[in-house]
Amino acid sequence: MKINKQDIIKKEDFLWEIPQTFRPQMLVPARVIASETLLDAIMEDRSLVQLVNVASLPGLIGASLVMPDVHEGYGFPIGGVAATLYPNGAISPGGIGYDINCGVRLLTSQQNAEEIKFKLEELSKEMYAQIPSGMGKGGQINLNPKEMDEVLTKGAEWAVDNGYADKEDLAYMESNGRLDNADPAMVSEMAKKRGSDQLGTIGSGNHFVEVDYVDEIYDPIAAEAYGLSKGQVVVLIHTGSRGLGHQVATDYIREIMAAMPNYGIKVPDRELACVPFNSQEGENYFKAMCAAANFAWCNREIISWEVRKAWKNVFGADVDPLKLMYDVAHNIAKIETHQVDGEKLKVLVHRKGATRAFGPGFEDLPKEYKHIGQPVIIPGSMGTSSYILAGANRSEKISFGSCCHGAGRKLSRTAAKKQVNAPVLKEKLKEIGIYVQAGSFKGIAEEAPIAYKDVDEVVETIQNSGIAKKVAKLRPMAVVKG
DNA sequence: ATGTGC
Secondary structure, rough: OOOHHHEEEOEEEEEEEEOOHOOOOOOOOOEEOOHHHHHHHEEEEHHHHHHHHHOOOEEEOOOOEEEEEOOOOOOOEEEEEEEEOOOOOOOOOOOOOOOOEEEEEEEEEEHHHHHHHHHHHHHHHHHHHOOOOOOOOOOOOOOOOHHHHHHHOOOOOHHHHHHOOOOOHHHHHOOOOOOOOOOHHOOHHHHHHHHHHOOOHHHHHHHHEEEEEEEOOOOOHHHHHHHOOOOOOEEEEEEOOOOHHHHHHHHHHHHHHHHHHHHOOEEEEEOOOOEOOOHHHHHHHHHHHHHHHHHHHOOOOOHHHHHHHHHHHHOOOOOOOOOOEEEEEEEEEEEEEEEEEEOOEEEEEEEEOOOOOOOOOOOOOOOOOOOOOOOEEEOOOOOOEEEEEEEOOHHHHOOOOEEOOOOEOOOHOOOOOOOOHHHHHHHHHHOOEEEEEEHHHHHHHHHHHEEEEEEEHHHHHHHHHHOEEEEEEEEEEEEEEO
């Protein structure tokens, strides 16, 4: 299948549509949120073919959607949103991704960039020492089976109960860092074993811990509500459920592929394997996915503990504590209520490389954010800007309350490695005041800024589409990578 | 993304 420009209709500025009539198996139209230039870039890979494939999944409603940072992924595009009818529509592990509850959080300090500049190199080294990173790497905490089950059930709350964090953090996390449908019994022993020493570790690839400063404020009222001010030093943490979530995805993709024929489901790409949510396999996967999501929230909480420890070691025990601004998941499926064609429906929203972005009035928000909308955290690539946005009510109308999740990959990892001289890049970043601490030059090359789309353009497109609005821009000062 | 691959 090939998709050409003439197959795409401009619905409005920044919203494009491949109509349902494009392919007989489509149940709904496929939509793209993008500027014209980004749309051209999106057409370079298989993202739109995958988007059209998603539009044929059983129970899919409204439209299959992609964000301006989209690129191709396993079956589903990364940067995609798919809502299926609950409880008899499809659930598909490929629509969530291998790194279940990969996500981002932002910690805010009371210090400004000028004040900490002279300690930056020391800080980046101390953070690198405190935060285990890299492929297959374990950390300090070894969970016994009972503790593992508690983590899978309680999520970030486990970190609070065990002295790694204060209770206040929980209010500042999507779903309070805990999904109630989790069932540890649905997670394989292999997955538990792989995760047993991985709490508090970032892993590799695009995962990182980064010290940034607030470079620009676009919306002073929202910024004040979120506790952001110009020049302020903040910390971005990007990671997920590590080997545990990966194993859950592996286990259930296999099981669901085998079970699919029993439900008479045929999909255009085997990587879209799915079953009805209310089938045995579907329910088991959902319970395991929720457990893996809880593991990821606990992981980001323990990493925050490590960052806070490094902070005290460098700035002294009585430095003002780092506060959690917010924590968002961007690889997850959630049961939500949405208005579709004038009808209120319960749906399972698959967000794969997409962030929840409900607007003002949304219930699951701390009270000081409720009139602003949900914070959306958009990390850029290494050495470029990141953004804090606020979800807008328009997202509830056109994107099932979702927004983009990053800059979006432009080059494959292999292509990036060919083009980038990592030691030179590391030096160049240091010259412009960004300290990179990485376990491997391979990781630096794969994550080089040229491997990514222009985050400024992606965020501008989001703002113009109306699904979220810009609150602040962040600039990096120090990066810890795997 | 991932103890990097049927």
